[in-house]
Amino acid sequence: xxxxxxxxxxxxxxxxxxxxxxxxxxxxxxxxxxxxxxxxxxxxxxxxxxxxxxxxxxxxxxxxxxxxxxxxxxxxxxxxxxxxxxxxxxxxxxxxxxxxxxxxxxxxxxxxxxxxxxxxxxxxxxxxxxxxxxxxxxxxxxxxxxxxxxxxxxxxxxxxxxxxxxxxxxxxxxxxxxxxxxxxx
Amino acid sequence: xxxxxxxxxxxxxxxxxxxxxxxxxxxxxxxxxxxxxxxxxxxxxxxxxxxxxxxxxxxxxxxxxxxxxxxxxxxxxxxxxxxxxxxxxxxxxxxxxxxxxxxxxxxxxxxxxxxxxxxxxxxxxxxxxxxxxxxxxxxxxxxxxxxxxxxxxxxxxxxxxxxxxxxxxxxxxxxxxxxxxxxxxxxxxxxxxxxxxxx
Numbered sequence: 001x002x003x004x005x006x007x008x009x010x011x012x013x014x015x016x017x018x019x020x021x022x023x024x025x026x027x028x029x030x031x032x033x034x035x036x037x038x039x040x041x042x043x044x045x046x047x048x049x050x051x052x053x054x055x056x057x058x059x060x061x062x063x064x065x066x067x068x069x070x071x072x073x074x075x076x077x078x079x080x081x082x083x084x085x086x087x088x089x090x091x092x093x094x095x096x097x098x099x100x101x102x103x104x105x106x107x108x109x110x111x112x113x114x115x116x117x118x119x120x121x122x123x124x125x126x127x128x129x130x131x132x133x134x135x136x137x138x139x140x141x142x143x144x145x146x147x148x149x150x151x152x153x154x155x156x157x158x159x160x161x162x163x164x165x166x167x168x169x170x171x172x173x174x175x176x177x178x179x180x181x182x183x184x185x
Numbered sequence: 186x187x188x189x190x191x192x193x194x195x196x197x198x199x200x201x202x203x204x205x206x207x208x209x210x211x212x213x214x215x216x217x218x219x220x221x222x223x224x225x226x227x228x229x230x231x232x233x234x235x236x237x238x239x240x241x242x243x244x245x246x247x248x249x250x251x252x253x254x255x256x257x258x259x260x261x262x263x264x265x266x267x268x269x270x271x272x273x274x275x276x277x278x279x280x281x282x283x284x285x286x287x288x289x290x291x292x293x294x295x296x297x298x299x300x301x302x303x304x305x306x307x308x309x310x311x312x313x314x315x316x317x318x319x320x321x322x323x324x325x326x327x328x329x330x331x332x333x334x335x336x337x338x339x340x341x342x343x344x345x346x347x348x349x350x351x352x353x354x355x356x357x358x359x360x361x362x363x364x365x366x367x368x369x370x371x372x373x374x375x376x377x378x379x380x381x382x383x384x
Contacts, residue, residue, distance in 0.1 A: 008253045015257055019264040026268050033275035041278075117219070118340075118357040 041111075042067075048109045049097030050078045061180040069097070078106055079181065083173035087165045090114035092123070094166060096173045098137075100181055105135045108170060113162075120162030128156055128163065137174050140167045190315040197319030203296045204327040204369075205376045210296035214328060215365040217287050221344050224332030225325070226280045230273065230288060232321025234265045235297050236314065239305040243313035246306045258301045259292065266292045296324060327372070334368050335359045 046056050046067045053069025060066070067080040080097040092113040097106040110124045122128055131153045138151045142164045147154050155163035203209050213231065218224045238261050242249075249257045270288045273281040281288065291297065300320055305313040333343055339359030341349035358364045 008250055011248070011250055012253055012256060012260070015260045019260055023264060023267055026271050030271040030275035034271070034278075037274070037278040116357070117360045118355060 045082075045095040045109050045111055046080050046097070049080050049095050049107045051106065052077055062176075064176060064180065066177070066180065076100075079177055081173055081177060082111065083169050083176070085165060085169035085172065087113055088115050088120050088159070088161045092162075092165055092169060094169050094173070096132075096170055096177075098174065098177055100177075103137045105132050105137070105170070105174070107134075108132045108166075110166070115162045116159065119156070120159040122156045122159060123162050123166050128154075128166075132170060137178070138171075140171055142167050186311075190312055193312050193315040194319040197316065197321070197323035198326075199323070202323045202327060202376075203320055204324060204331075205373050207296075207299075208373075209299055210294045210324060212290060213287055213294060214331065214369065215362065217284055218328055218332035218335055218365060219339065219360040220283075220336045221329060221332045222280065223283055224328040226273075226277070226284060227287065228321075228325025228328040230269050230284075231291055231294060231296070232317075232325055234262060234269060234291050235300060235321050235324075236317040237265045238262045238297060239300060239313040239317040240310060242301050243305040243308060243310040249306075254306060255298075255302075258298060258306075262297055262301070263292045296320065331365075331368055331372060334372070335364055339364060 043056065046069065047053070050056075050067075050069035052071060054072050055070045057068045057070070058065055059068055064081060068076055069078045069080065071077050078097050078099050080095055082093060082095050084091050084093050086092070090113070092115070093111040095109040095111055097108075098104065099106060108129055110129070113121065113123065115121045115123060131147070136150050141152045142155050142160065143152045144155050144157070144160070153163065153167050197203065201207055204211075204214055210231070213227050217227045238258070241261050242258060266289060269291070270281075273284070273288060300316065304316045308316070336343055336359075337348060338356050339361075340355050341347060341353045356364075359368065
């Protein structure tokens with residue numbers, strides 16, 4: 001136990017330096033792949049909420065990144081954004097695509113969530129997401145029956161909190177898009 | 186010597202299995218065994234880190250002063266874990282996304298640090314490799330078994346392929362944390378019963 005303090009310092013420093021050098025090579029090697037996957041995933045999500053768009057452009061307004069979708073004749077057909085909000089267990093991330101001319105939502109896609117598997121996790125399912133297809137802007141009402149007007153959203157049975165959370169996230173996102181691109185709700 | 190190596194290898198598979206006998210490394214065992222894919226990926230990732238760090242540490246054990254052995258081990262383990270993390274994110278993004286936080290957490294898996302302290306820092310490299318392989322495979326097979334049971338009862342599928350038909354009403358609790366405790370407890374109980382009968 002009488003090892004000199006300098007030896008301890010040198011040992012730890014040497015290990016640290018070797019690790020750092022090795023990892024910087026690994027980082028350099030893997031980063032292009034990781035970035036490619038992230039870009040791919042984001043494009044996929046934009047495409048799922050702006051189905052008719054051929055090309056995308058990122059635009060930052062008020063500190064929020066928007067994805068503008070253009071059709072083949074370079075006409076802007078819609079805008080998408082990633083919105084986050086609290087869910088039942090953790091933050092839910094939703095991609096929302098809207099038509100600005102006619103003020104309705106094309107559709108939504110849940111990018112990440114930690115809701116209860118089998119219950120709240122069904123917010124990613126087609127049946128729940130269909131609620132938001134071609135939905136007009138407004139304040140949404142989450143109901144536990146078949147929706148009777150355009151502003152009602154049908155809750156997932158057993159997961160009312162998750163259903164409400166997503167409705168709230170969508171509602172807030174629409175407001176943010178309107179603020180950035182003008183026009184009232 | 187060869188006999189000793191074989192004994193070290195076999196040790197982790199059954200007699201001193203990290204999960205059912207030593208009961209170490211419980212965090213990933215309970216957290217990520219909700220599907221077979223996750224369980225298998227976690228088992229392989231942990232085994233890779235365990236094997237590489239046992240090799241490195243048993244090679245350099247004489248150069249590492251006793252007073253700083255724990256921080257040195259942690260540094261070496263963390264290097265391999267970071268490598269695994271980048272590697273999975275780059276080439277298996279789906280698995281990386283579903284394991285997310287639990288890959289970096291391999292650093293503090295006591296199975297890995299425990300084996301360095303108890304084995305790699307005291308034995309020659311050849312025996313350390315055998316021990317790491319045995320422990321790694323032992324860890325992996327229990328994770329796979331546990332996740333198969335949980336996925337089958339919790340979702341009616343294995344590897345995401347539906348096994349039980351639509352008549353089966355999934356027991357959601359099995360894929361929730363509580364299901365992990367229940368199935369692990371029952372598994373350890375069964376293993377102990379088999380063991381007692383063997384003696």
